[in-house]
Amino acid sequence: MANSSAQIQNICCIGAGYVGGPTMAVIADKCPHLTVNVVDLNQERISAWNSKNLRTLPIYEPGLDQVIERARGRNLFFSTDVKSGIKSADMIFISVNTPTKTKGLGSGQASDLRWVEACAREVAEHAEGHTIVVEKSTLPVKTAAAVQAILHSSNLPNKDSDKSKSFVVLSNPEFLAEGTAIADLECPDRVLIGGEDQEAIKALSNIYSQWVPQEKILHTNLWSSELSKLTANAFLAQRISSINSVAALCEVTGADVREVAKAIGTDSRIGEKFLSSGPGFGGSCFKKDILNLVYLCRHFGLPEVADYWQNVVTINNWQQTRIARLVVNKLFGTVTSKKLALLGFAFKANTNDTREAPAISIAKDLLEEGAELAIYDPKVDANQIALDLGVTETKANIGQKRNKESSLNNEGTWWAAKSLYDASKGADAILIITEWEEFRSIDWNQIGLIMRQPAWVFDSRGVVIKDKVKSAGLKLWIVGEGFND
Ligand code: NAD
Ligand code: UGA
Numbered sequence: 001m002a003n004s005s006a007q008i009q010n011i012c013c014i015g016a017g018y019v020g021g022p023t024m025a026v027i028a029d030k031c032p033h034l035t036v037n038v039v040d041l042n043q044e045r046i047s048a049w050n051s052k053n054l055r056t057l058p059i060y061e062p063g064l065d066q067v068i069e070r071a072r073g074r075n076l077f078f079s080t081d082v083k084s085g086i087k088s089a090d091m092i093f094i095s096v097n098t099p100t101k102t103k104g105l106g107s108g109q110a111s112d113l114r115w116v117e118a119c120a121r122e123v124a125e126h127a128e129g130h131t132i133v134v135e136k137s138t139l140p141v142k143t144a145a146a147v148q149a150i151l152h153s154s155n156l157p158n159k160d161s162d163k164s165k166s167f168v169v170l171s172n173p174e175f176l177a178e179g180t181a182i183a184d185l186e187c188p189d190r191v192l193i194g195g196e197d198q199e200a201i202k203a204l205s206n207i208y209s210q211w212v213p214q215e216k217i218l219h220t221n222l223w224s225s226e227l228s229k230l231t232a233n234a235f236l237a238q239r240i241s242s243i244n245s246v247a248a249l250c251e252v253t254g255a256d257v258r259e260v261a262k263a264i265g266t267d268s269r270i271g272e273k274f275l276s277s278g279p280g281f282g283g284s285c286f287k288k289d290i291l292n293l294v295y296l297c298r299h300f301g302l303p304e305v306a307d308y309w310q311n312v313v314t315i316n317n318w319q320q321t322r323i324a325r326l327v328v329n330k331l332f333g334t335v336t337s338k339k340l341a342l343l344g345f346a347f348k349a350n351t352n353d354t355r356e357a358p359a360i361s362i363a364k365d366l367l368e369e370g371a372e373l374a375i376y377d378p379k380v381d382a383n384q385i386a387l388d389l390g391v392t393e394t395k396a397n398i399g400q401k402r403n404k405e406s407s408l409n410n411e412g413t414w415w416a417a418k419s420l421y422d423a424s425k426g427a428d429a430i431l432i433i434t435e436w437e438e439f440r441s442i443d444w445n446q447i448g449l450i451m452r453q454p455a456w457v458f459d460s461r462g463v464v465i466k467d468k469v470k471s472a473g474l475k476l477w478i479v480g481e482g483f484n485d
Contacts, residue, residue: 008132008203009035012089014119016040016049016078018059018181018284018353019136019174020095025067026185028076030211036076039085049078060352060379063182086126091203093172094119094147095136100288109295111140111288120147124154127165132200135171138285140292141227144169144194170195170204171222173229178283179350191217194225230293234309237286239274241315247277247480248322257480258462277480279358279433279460280319282347287313287356320358323431323460323479324365330456330477331428336370339452341423344434344461345377345385352379358460359433360388367391367412374423375416378436382416389414421450429456435463448472 013024016038028036040046048058050072054065068076079085086092096115101107116137123133133151135144151167171194176184191208195201205217220228247257257277265272281287290309297306328335347357354360363373367389375385382393394413417423420438424430424447432439440463448455456475457464466484469476476484 008090008207009033010088011036011091011093011207012085013038013093013095013136014040014082014085014122015093015095015097015115015137016042016045016058017095017097018178019176020093021049021057021059022061022064022067022176022181023095023136023174023185024093025064025071025076026182027207028071028074029067030186031207032071032075034075034207035088036071037085037089038076038078039082040078040080041082043080046078046080060350061179061181062350067182082122083126086123087128089127089131090129091132091134091207092123092127093134093136094123095174098137098139098288099284100291106295109291109298111138111292113139113143113146116143116147117150120150123167124151124165127167130166130168132203133167133169134204135169135226136174138173138229138233138289139171139226140296141223141230143226144171144222168195168197168200169222170197170200171225172204173225175229175232178353179348186211188212188216192220192225192228193217194220194222194228196221230289230296233286233289234293234312236274237281237290237316238309238312240276240278240281240286241312241319243275243277243480244280244319245315248319250480251482260480277462278435279323279362279479280316282355282357282359283353284355287316317361320361321365323358323458324362324369326477327366327429327431327456327458328369330458330475330483334369335366335428337372338428339372339374339426340366341417341420341427341430342366342373342375343377343420343423343430343432343439344436345375345380345388346434346436349435349437352384354380354384354388357388357434362431362433363389363414367414369412371412373412373414374425374427375414376418376420376423377434378438385414385416421447425450427451427455429458431458432461432463435461439463440465444468444472444474448474 011034013020020038024036024038045058048056054069057064094116096119098111098113098116101110101112148169154165173192191212193201193204201219208217243261246260250257250260261275264270265275290313294306294310331338342359342363345357345359346352346354366373386392393415395415454475457469459478462478462480470484
């Protein structure tokens with residue numbers, strides 16, 4: 001029975017993914033008095049979380065290994081035993097995936113809530129006593145009503161233990177960004193808690209207040225909290241589409257998008273963050289959350305509002321296609337059998353996550369055009385790239401020889417290079433897609449010597465030092481600035 005903060009002793013988190021794993025690791029680290037069980041159906045993932053080798057944790061996040069080392073086995077446990085995790089918990093976080101529906105009503109836009117519903121049913125069945133259920137997943141506004149309905153349908157005397165169960169649902173969306181997850185969790189801009197039950201809100205607030213200043217813990221009603229998460233992502237994504245649209249205008253007018261971003265970002269009402277023009281936003285959430293918002297707007301009879309947000313996604317898709325198209329155009333209208341080095345495959349730096357990565361759509365477009373891609377990413381392995389592209393690696397292509405087969409059948413091929421230098425050998429062009437630190441300090445003189453001339457560099461992140469690329473004799477395109485040749 002746990003209806004006040006003093007009684008919370010045991011937490012369970014269902015879902016050991018990018019959010020569940022790091023979030024619970026930080027809670028366990030900051031609250032050694034709590035027992036934190038992270039449960040997941042995926043045995044491989046749980047084994048990786050339990051791996052002795054901290055380099056093989058299932059996700060790469062700077063600083064995560066140290067947090068895990070401190071807490072795991074002390075008060076942080078990873079397991080596939082979902083039932084026991086639920087049974088022993090006073091508070092249960094639902095942190096499972098909520099992807100876009102691919103079939104049925106709302107297909108292509110609405111969130112697929114089958115995993116959330118499955119969790120609610122599991123909790124309803126196995127929880128004991130009073131349990132606070134916390135929505136950690138990003139959910140459409142009003143989902144808590146469905147979760148409550150499922151949970152309350154089980155508010156019956158527990159036949160096994162003869163104890164009655166009761167539930168309170170809170171919304172506590174997560175705002176961490178990948179690559180900075182630990183810093184975001186340890187020092188959040190805010191923690192948002194939505195709900196009506198004051199005791200439950202206090203219990204959850206007291207956990208965060210172990211390390212988060214009280215004034216950063218915001219309380220709202222359930223629906224505001226659910227909707228704030230979708231809105232935050234929509235606003236962030238909107239800034240990226242806005243700056244990318246201006247980047248295209250800069251390229252044809254002689255303006256420089258970085259100068260424009262700086263000029264507008266110094267206005268405190270606009271702010272300097274999230275104004276980096278790039279190959280379009282990727283990641284598992286921006287697109288799905290905006291599409292979900294679009295769906296909700298239509299559902300609630302607001303087609304104009306839906307169209308407004310839809311355009312943020314439309315511009316993003318356009319940006320990715322635009323980059324692939326301009327590479328082809330610049331390489332004399334064809335990349336068939338040309339070697340292109342793709343630097344970076346993760347959707348952003350400091351993560352191994354490739355979900356919705358712009359590299360995927362750009363690479364697919366170039367493969368379609370018959371290119372031979374040498375793909376290098378410091379954290380993404382060949383298996384993941386093959387899964388994302390839906391094309392197996394052509395290992396025979398490793399090295400400098402051009403692939404005769406692909407030039408005959410006009411189909412593109414790819415292979416995973418071990419370094420950016422391997423990728424660049426004999427290449428006609430280099431495309432920088434992810435802003436990994438090592439791409440900022442490339443020795444362009446050395447690269448210029450190993451590429452096939454005339455050689456191009458397409459910098460979709462604006463990370464290269466222009467003069468160094470040009471003095472190495474390479475032609476250069478930078479997003480939001482255009483061609484420098
Ligand atoms: P993920 O796919 O990495 O992890 C979800 C995990 O839940 C998977 O390991 C899956 O096996 C497990 N799972 C699904 N159903 C289950 C069940 N019934 N029982 C036990 N385990 C189950 O997803 P994620 O990236 O961690 O995202 C989770 C949620 O958090 C999503 O709603 C997402 O929108 C949101 N979110 C994600 C991020 C991010 O950076 N990735 C940030 C903020 C919010
Ligand atoms: C984003 C939000 O930043 C988090 O607050 C949120 O919790 C999370 O989504 C989520 O709900 O999943 P994330 O996708 O991990 O986090 O990473 P971001 O740093 O937001 O980057 C998203 C994409 O936008 C990346 O492809 C990145 O390269 C791109 N981006 C970001 C730009 O192109 N320009 C920028 O100025 C910033």
